[in-house]
Amino acid sequence: MEYYSVNGAYHLTLGGIDAVALAEKYGTPLYVMEEDVVRAAMRAYRQSMERFYGGNGLVCYASKAFCCKEIYRIAAAEGLGADVVSGGEIYTAAKAGFPMAKAVFHGNNKTREELRMALALGVGRIVVDNFEELKTLAALASENGVRPDILLRVTPGIEAHTHKFIMTGQNDSKFGFILETGEAMEAARQAIGTLAVRLTGVHVHIGSQIHEAAPFIQAAERMVRFMADVRAETGYTLTDLNLGGGFGIRYTGEDDPVPYAAYMRDVSGAVRQACGQLNFPVPFILMEPGRSIVGEAGTTLYTVGSVKKIPGIRTYVSVDGGMGDNPRYILYGSKYEFLLANRADEAPAGEVTVAGKCCESGDLLGENVPLPEAKPGDILAVRCTGAYNYSMASCYNRNPIPPVVMVRDGEDRVIVKGMTYEQIVENDI
Ligand code: LLP
Numbered sequence: 001m002e003y004y005s006v007n008g009a010y011h012l013t014l015g016g017i018d019a020v021a022l023a024e025k026y027g028t029p030l031y032v033m034e035e036d037v038v039r040a041a042m043r044a045y046r047q048s049m050e051r052f053y054g055g056n057g058l059v060c061y062a063s064k065a066f067c068c069k070e071i072y073r074i075a076a077a078e079g080l081g082a083d084v085v086s087g088g089e090i091y092t093a094a095k096a097g098f099p100m101a102k103a104v105f106h107g108n109n110k111t112r113e114e115l116r117m118a119l120a121l122g123v124g125r126i127v128v129d130n131f132e133e134l135k136t137l138a139a140l141a142s143e144n145g146v147r148p149d150i151l152l153r154v155t156p157g158i159e160a161h162t163h164k165f166i167m168t169g170q171n172d173s174k175f176g177f178i179l180e181t182g183e184a185m186e187a188a189r190q191a192i193g194t195l196a197v198r199l200t201g202v203h204v205h206i207g208s209q210i211h212e213a214a215p216f217i218q219a220a221e222r223m224v225r226f227m228a229d230v231r232a233e234t235g236y237t238l239t240d241l242n243l244g245g246g247f248g249i250r251y252t253g254e255d256d257p258v259p260y261a262a263y264m265r266d267v268s269g270a271v272r273q274a275c276g277q278l279n280f281p282v283p284f285i286l287m288e289p290g291r292s293i294v295g296e297a298g299t300t301l302y303t304v305g306s307v308k309k310i311p312g313i314r315t316y317v318s319v320d321g322g323m324g325d326n327p328r329y330i331l332y333g334s335k336y337e338f339l340l341a342n343r344a345d346e347a348p349a350g351e352v353t354v355a356g357k358c359c360e361s362g363d364l365l366g367e368n369v370p371l372p373e374a375k376p377g378d379i380l381a382v383r384c385t386g387a388y389n390y391s392m393a394s395c396y397n398r399n400p401i402p403p404v405v406m407v408r409d410g411e412d413r414v415i416v417k418g419m420t421y422e423q424i425v426e427n428d429i
Contacts, residue, residue, distance in 0.1 A: 004344070004383065012341040012381050014299055015407025019341040022412060023379045026405055028303045029321030031390050033066075033415070035074070035408035037297035038386075041260075042078040045289055048261055052268035053285050060104050062245045062290025063089055065387040069096035070406065070415040071294070076102075083245070083288040084123070087114040094121050104242065104286065106153070106203075108175050112136060119144050125286075127151045127203045127242070129176055131187065138196035151203045151242055152177055152191060154184045156222045160207040160215040160246070169206030169219060176203075179226060188230045188238075201240025201283060202226060208291060211248040213258050217270040219243070224274035227283065242286035243267065249295040251384045252335045260292065291387035298386025300325060300402075301341060304378040305357070314367075315352045317374045322356010323363040324399045326382070326389045330362045338369050341379040346372035354380065358397045390416070398424050 005013045012019040015034045022032060045059040060081035063071065072093045075082055081102035084090050093103060101124040107114070108129045115137055118126055128134050128150050141148055153176035158169040168175050177184040184202075191199040204219045220243055227238045248257040268285075275282045302319035309315045328334035338354060340346065348370035356363040365382060374380065393401045403418035 004339070006344040010343060010345040012299075012339065012344040015412070016410035017407050017412055019299070019301055019381060020379050022405060022407070023301045023303065023341070025412075026403055026414070027418075028301050028379065029319070029325050029402040030301045031325070031385065031402055031404040031416075032299045032301060033294070033386055033404060033406050034297045034299075035406050038071070038074060038294055039078060041289075041293045041297070042075065042080055044260055045264075045287065045293070046079055048264035049285070049287070051261075052264050053282070056282070057285035057287070058102065060102070060286055060288045061293055062288045063093065064391055065290030066294040066298070066389075067092055067391050068404065068416045072096035072098040081124070081286070083290070087111070087117050090114070090117055090121060090123065100124065104151075104203075104288070112140065115140050116144070119146050119148060123148075125149050125151055125200065125240070125242075127153050128187075128191065128197075129153045131190065134187070134191060134194060134197070138194045141196045147196060147198055149200045149240075150191065150197045151201045151240055152184065152187050152199070153203045153205075154179050154223065154226060156204050156206065156219050158206050158215050158219050158222070160210045161212065162207045162209050162246075162248075168208075169204070169215065175205075179222060184226060185229065185233060188236075189234060192234055192236050199236070199238065201238045201242065203242035203244065203286075205244025205288065206246055208246045209248045210246045211255065211257050213263050213266045216243070216246070216263065216267050220267050220270050221274045224271055224278065224280060224283075228278040228280045231280065237281070239281075239283055240286060241271070241283040242288065245288035245290050245292075247289055247292040249292050249384065249387070251295075252337050254335065257292075260289075293387075295387035296384050298384065298389060300382045300385040300389065302380045302382070304374050304376055304380055307374055307376065315350070316355045317352045317371065317380070318355045318357060319365070319380050320357055321399075321402065322358050322365060323360065324356070324358060324396045325393050325402055326365060326385060327392050327394070328388060329365050330360075336366055336369075336385070337383045338366060338371055339381050339383070340372055340374060341381040343372055343378065344381075349373040354382075357399070395419060395424055400424060 155176035400419035404416035
């Protein structure tokens with residue numbers, strides 16, 4: 001755990017602010033997001049797009065990773081587009097004043113209502129996932145007198161090394177048209193023949209938290225080849241290539257992600273080479289990073305409650321949050337780094353299990369986690385919780401979802417208010 005700052009009181013600081021003071025001011029659990037880290041990642045992607053594709057592309061922040069109005073405002077201000085996957089995300093983006101022409105709508109089972117909403121709000125690109133959706137969308141578009149730009153989601157038959165739940169490029173997937181079986185080509189033919197929509201390109205997303213460039217390169221090559229095949233078979237030239245997201249981040253020392261610039265260079269090299277070989281024009285490139293934009297910007301603060309030592313077995317350090325605010329350990333066994341924000345200088349005293357407060361034994365945040373001797377009242381910080389924590393939070397056991405505070409240059413502001421008990425019962429009849 002090398003990259004965090006500590007002040008003279010040996011407290012963790014986030015965005016120049018004492019994390020213990022944040023915990024006192026807002027209570028715990030608390031999600032803290034460092035705005036500079038988010039903006040720096042957005043800029044790095046944009047710059048790579050300029051550098052490697054001459055700006056002929058659009059970086060779309062995958063908002064499922066962390067979705068609220070403020071993140072859409074920041075993405076818009078940084079010149080990014082957004083990947084949206086539900087009516088709720090579309091609604092949030094629209095409410096934040098996001099330029100919807102720069103939004104890309106995904107999903108393997110978009111409802112009619114969601115598609116109508118996307119058409120009404122002028123979502124720039126809809127990624128069609130299956131034949132049923134192509135028909136439905138065409139009918140809705142005709143009804144609404146609009147002709148949306150669509151891409152086809154293609155499943156390239158690539159198994160990237162990551163958790164099975166977040167692998168999406170293999171043939172056995174609920175997403176997309178399969179390349180190998182000819183399904184994708186059939187989809188292209190049908191889409192080209194469907195005049196109510198305008199087929200502009202193809203999309204591929206092979207999975208998430210991937211640490212190697214090779215599967216991305218392979219996917220990009222297969223897609224360019226497919227675009228050339230579509231041209232050969234139908235005479236139609238596709239112009240958009242959406243390469244998806246999935247770039248891994250460093251949660252713990254076990255992770256060794258490819259730096260974006262290196263990844264962008266290698267993938268753009270592969271796209272150019274494939275285009276050159278096939279005499280195919282270099283397409284407009286879309287990318288959809290989510291985790292790698294917001295993940296490392298987030299830290300969750302908890303207060304330690306009970307510490308239970310079971311001799312010869314383990315020590316449970318229980319905190320006032322858990323699977324409700326971070327379900328990633330119970331879902332994927334995800335690993336994080338932990339520290340005591342109020343004694344950030346102390347070396348670990350041993351390994352513990354960090355447990356949440358839900359009535360469920362599996363409600364853990366980590367096992368065999370090195371930590372200094374924790375005491376009730378300590379502030380436990382979990383690093384790298386900016387992606388898929390708040391966005392996957394639930395109020396299981398009727399624990400309210402914590403607030404999100406954005407910090408930058410010594411200033412803090414609430415960007416999502418904490419849920420209240422009143423809100424928990426609001427929809428109950
Ligand atoms: N584009 C598409 C079509 C996607 O399905 C995803 C993620 C992304 C982009 C962004 O991927 P990223 O850059 O964030 O890896 N809940 C899981 C992750 C699920 C990812 C779903 N799709 C987790 O907590 O690890």
